[in-house]
Amino acid sequence: MAMLQPTPASSEDGSPAVASRGTIVIADDDPATLLLLWQTLSKAGFTVRAFENGKLACDAVLREQPDVVLIDWMMPVLDGRAAVEKLKADPQTRGIPIVMLTSETDIADRVTALEAGVQDFLTKPFDSRELLARIEQQMRWRKMLAVDANAAFAHDRLKLYRPEPGTESSIFDRIWSSEAKQSKKRR
Numbered sequence: 001m002a003m004l005q006p007t008p009a010s011s012e013d014g015s016p017a018v019a020s021r022g023t024i025v026i027a028d029d030d031p032a033t034l035l036l037l038w039q040t041l042s043k044a045g046f047t048v049r050a051f052e053n054g055k056l057a058c059d060a061v062l063r064e065q066p067d068v069v070l071i072d073w074m075m076p077v078l079d080g081r082a083a084v085e086k087l088k089a090d091p092q093t094r095g096i097p098i099v100m101l102t103s104e105t106d107i108a109d110r111v112t113a114l115e116a117g118v119q120d121f122l123t124k125p126f127d128s129r130e131l132l133a134r135i136e137q138q139m140r141w142r143k144m145l146a147v148d149a150n151a152a153f154a155h156d157r158l159k160l161y162r163p164e165p166g167t168e169s170s171i172f173d174r175i176w177s178s179e180a181k182q183s184k185k186r187r
């Protein structure tokens with residue numbers, strides 16, 4: 001069950017919610033850390049879904065498709081490494097950026113996390129400015145990659161309509177020519 005479920009970017013005085021800057025799923029087994037993350041991110045205008053273990057977080061990521069996942073390395077039920085591997089193995093969630101939240105400073109743990117699919121790290125205790133900067137950076141990268149992927153897809157589709165190098169005909173000319181040849185054969 002989710003722990004802290006705010007309304008999107010609601011104000012403290014109860015005034016109507018403003019548009020959310022994005023959705024972030026966080027997972028950490030320390031209630032104080034979850035509360036601090038929730039408060040910081042909500043105050044910055046994000047919709048936050050907070051969970052106390054990796055399994056609940058993975059279920060929420062699959063269901064909600066957030067903009068970023070912020071996940072602790074060491075948790076019960078499903079630790080950060082296993083959760084990251086699960087999310088990166090699923091085609092529906094593999095493109096969602098994951099920031100690992102950890103008190104570990106050992107380089108071997110960081111390399112293991114990168115190999116599992118983490119895009120970035122945040123070391124506990126963290127500064128709220130760095131937290132927000134890293135999340136915003138991941139959101140920008142995700143948008144740029146989506147634009148690049150759409151452009152590449154459009155470019156590949158356009159290749160169908162361009163003449164091949166060394167020829168003057170487009171695919172339409174080649175189809176028309178092919179159909180004309182087949183029509184002649186039938187006569």
